[in-house]
Amino acid sequence: MSTPLLSVEQLTVSAPGAAERVRIIDGIGLAVSPGETLALVGESGCGKSMTALAIMRLVSPPLRIHAGSRVLFEGRDILALPATEMRTVRGAQMAMIFQEPMTSLNPVTRVGAQVQEAITLHSDVSPFAARMQVIDLFEMVGIPDPHKRIDAYPHQLSGGLKQRVMIAMAMALKPRLLIADEPTTALDATIRAQILDLIRNLTANTGTAVLLITHDFGVVNELADRVAVMYAGQIVEEGTREDLLARPKHPYAQGLLKSIPRAEQRGGRLEEIQGVVPRPGQWPEGCRFHTRCPYVFDDCVFEPPARTIVSATQAARCHLLTGKALDPA
Ligand SMILES: Nc1ncnc2c1ncn2[C@@H]1O[C@H](COP(=O)(O)OP(=O)(O)O)[C@@H](O)[C@H]1O
Ligand code: SF4
Ligand SMILES: [Mg+2]
The missing domain is CATH 3.40.50.300 (P-loop containing nucleotide triphosphate hydrolases)
Incomplete structure (x- = not known):
């Protein structure tokens, strides 16, 4: 494997x-x-x-x-x-993008400069080459008029465009x-x-x-x-x-x-x-889902279910899969 x-x-x-x-x-x-x-x-x-x-x-x-x-x-x-x-x-x-692009972009720096900085921080390219890379990246993530948009501040872009900038930044170093x-x-x-x-x-x-x-x-x-x-x-x-x-x-x-x-x-x-x-801190004993589960039975309340292999690709943590519910002896 x-x-x-x-x-x-x-x-x-x-x-x-x-x-x-x-x-x-x-x-x-x-x-x-x-x-x-x-x-x-x-x-x-x-x-x-x-x-x-x-x-x-x-x-x-x-x-x-x-x-x-x-x-x-x-x-x-x-x-x-x-x-x-x-x-x-x-x-x-490995790179990460977050739910809220607004909070992950610096509001007082132009978006192109932010992506450019991510590139120059990790590789040995000239500022000019990095700027060209940013334009390519903006194009790749579907930002219209990338030449203009690199000089925009975050507040000048829509939520969708800001998320594209974040994706461009995350993809800049080909993680x-x-x-x-x-x-x-x-x-x-x-x-x-x-x-x-x-x-x-x-x-x-x-x-x-x-x-x-x-x-x-x-x-x-x-x-x-x-x-x-x-x-x-x-x-x-x-x-x-x-x-x-x-x-x-x-x-x-x-x-x-x-x-x-x-x-x-x-x-x-x-x-x-x-x-x-x-x-956290209030997880129930036994199966943590037992307070909400429509199939809850006795074992669920006291005993945490083990991870049960269902098939070569599937596994789950539920007492129903161990057959206990069917055989209460
Ligand atoms: N820094 C923290 N200190 C204490 N509790 C936290 C902290 N961050 C998150 N939590 C709590 O941990 C739980 C899981 O949070 P989170 O990972 O953000 O969940 P999800 O992303 O699935 O919505 C939540 O109850 C949240 O309130
Ligand atoms: S073990 Fe399975 S049946 Fe029992 S409460 Fe948890 S999810 Fe429901
Ligand atoms: Mg979350």
Whole structure:
């Protein structure tokens, strides 16, 4: 088997709590192969962004990445790298785009200069050559009149254009992995479709792998090769797009899938799953989903379900898959 580009093992992050430290993500495991798009899905508050930040090692005190966590990038544990080496990995090897382009761009610097700086920081090109690269990149991400737009300030651009600038900046160094955290959530439906198309084309053309974070199964349907479903700091199901869309096994994944067409109209609220995601520190005993699960039974309340292999490509964390519900003896 080929080495995955990114392999995350037992990734755990905690924050200080009232009495003891509280886990925000808890033993996350996932893998992304070169060129592949893995969608990380779950409602708001499940720990998706924290997972992305921890992978990029953008977690700072009082938050802590626990010992035993591993983030292998091309086989190397980047959690063990010195900070200077990590800075090279970040940007040149793996880059991230965020939900809110407004907050990630510097409001007082022209957008072209910001992308240019990202290039000159990591490579030995002249300012002129870097500027030419920025124009090419702007063209590649579909920014009209790139010669003019490079001299615009962020506030002079629409939300969709700003997100394109962020994507250009992320792609500037041809990273092997792009982490996109809800890249279309702040955008309207038409622009959203254009940005998804752009990400699809870029990755097809460059071979860049993508970890795509979303609360929206519609986005999964459009872009993902494989899917990991997250709930209360854990991965509760993983499989191919086909596995998750055609035969999700975990009741939470089933609920997310059922709420695709309606969630948007309800501002992301899920019709099919009652209640809300429990906050860190308030995760229930046993199965963390048991307070909301329509299939809950005795074992669920006391015993955390193990990860059960369903097929060569699919696994889920639910007692229903171990046959216990059918055989209560
Ligand atoms: N710096 C922090 N300190 C304490 N709790 C945090 C911090 N950042 C996020 N959280 C909490 O961790 C949970 C997961 O957050 P996040 O990763 O942003 O979820 P998602 O991206 O899935 O919406 C949320 O309940 C959030 O309030
Ligand atoms: S383990 Fe029980 S509560 Fe958890 S998802 Fe499965 S059936 Fe529902
Ligand atoms: Mg988030």
